[in-house]
Amino acid sequence: MRWGVVTFPGSLDDSDAVYALQQVLGEQVAALWHKDRTLKGADCVVLPGGFSYGDYLRPGAIARFSPVMESIVRFAAEGGLVIGLCNGFQILCEAGLLPGALIRNRGLAFHCSMALLRVEETDTAFTRGCVRGEVLTLPIKHGDGCYVADAVVLQQLEDNRQVILRYVDGAGRVTDEANPNGSLRGIAGIVNVTRNVFGMMPHAEYACEKLLGSEDGARLFRSIKATVTEGLPVQSASVPPGL
Amino acid sequence: MRAKVYVTPKAGVLDPAGKAIERSLHSLGFGEVRGVRLGKYLEIEMEGDPANAAVRLDEMCRQLLANGVIEDYRFETGE
Numbered sequence: 105m106r107w108g109v110v111t112f113p114g115s116l117d118d119s120d121a122v123y124a125l126q127q128v129l130g131e132q133v134a135a136l137w138h139k140d141r142t143l144k145g146a147d148c149v150v151l152p153g154g155f156s157y158g159d160y161l162r163p164g165a166i167a168r169f170s171p172v173m174e175s176i177v178r179f180a181a182e183g184g185l186v187i188g189l190c191n192g193f194q195i196l197c198e199a200g201l202l203p204g205a206l207i208r209n210r211g212l213a214f215h216c217s218m219a220l221l222r223v224e225e226t227d228t229a230f231t232r233g234c235v236r237g238e239v240l241t242l243p244i245k246h247g248d249g250c251y252v253a254d255a256v257v258l259q260q261l262e263d264n265r266q267v268i269l270r271y272v273d274g275a276g277r278v279t280d281e282a283n284p285n286g287s288l289r290g291i292a293g294i295v296n297v298t299r300n301v302f303g304m305m306p307h308a309e310y311a312c313e314k315l316l317g318s319e320d321g322a323r324l325f326r327s328i329k330a331t332v333t334e335g336l337p338v339q340s341a342s343v344p345p346g347l
Numbered sequence: 348m349r350a351k352v353y354v355t356p357k358a359g360v361l362d363p364a365g366k367a368i369e370r371s372l373h374s375l376g377f378g379e380v381r382g383v384r385l386g387k388y389l390e391i392e393m394e395g396d397p398a399n400a401a402v403r404l405d406e407m408c409r410q411l412l413a414n415g416v417i418e419d420y421r422f423e424t425g426e
Contacts, residue, residue, distance in 0.1 A: 161412070165414065169411070197416075205414055205416040205417045
């Protein structure tokens with residue numbers, strides 16, 4: 105399989121995503137520039153972290169209009185796999201590929217620490233290698249990670265089981281103290297209705313080898329790889345399409 | 348023609364920066380302050396038919412300047 109990692113002006117974690125995929129996981133990676141109109145045959149597109157276009161106006165607001173995003177929106181509409189990490193999550197929300205928005209952290213501070221994330225659903229291309237309810241250790245580093253959406257959207261996310269990761273404490277409970285940024289319902293990662301687009305604030309690409317303190321991120325990338333190479337279903341059987 | 352665009356957090360959306368400003372005003376003795384919401388103000392120089400400007404500005408706000416999930420907007424067109 106082939107991965108595509110996008111670089112926007114101001115992306116920070118693109119080379120780290122390439123490193124994790126290529127050097128650690130031995131994957132084939134195509135570098136995608138923000139002006140590219142082709143995805144170079146990528147089976148999964150990675151939108152990395154950073155401050156695309158300086159985060160001017162709002163994080164992700166300007167990246168959304170880059171030429172490569174037009175191709176990614178089309179790719180996603182055709183069922184292609186897209187994962188957005190941190191700024192990538194913000195871009196996916198701005199582009200309307202995921203519902204809701206990410207605003208300034210509740211405490212205003214930039215958070216840079218290890219976080220505990222409970223895996224809520226495993227019938228996705230991104231988490232099929234995990235166990236439902238298990239807790240992953242992944243780093244977070246962001247200033248605008250507070251997930252918000254209106255009550256109707258939040259209910260739809262729950263009803264469709266689109267919430268994939270939540271911030272939890274050591275006992276695996278969603279608590280206010282375990283929530284680093286004020287995200288509603290402790291939401292740290294969601295998929296779209298068709299389950300082929302995934303956005304998460306934590307950095308899976310920085311958690312792919314022991315030296316960095318956790319290998320849990322690699323499990324998400326391996327889940328994607330299994331989905332593509334084994335031709336496993338992306339859409340959950342239990343959720344009717346278009347719901 | 349110069350347009351003035353105001354983008355503000357929607358009612359009910361957390362505004363931690365506004366809260367911090369409110370607390371600062373309280374600590375400076377402005378106890379009468381009952382709430383601060385921090386938004387954005389943009390000045391946009393435009394040409395073209397002023398009669399059309401409102402339609403164009405509305406498009407700009409919806410497509411880029413404001414995120415309808417979290418923000419409201421309004422604008423004024425001047426001379």
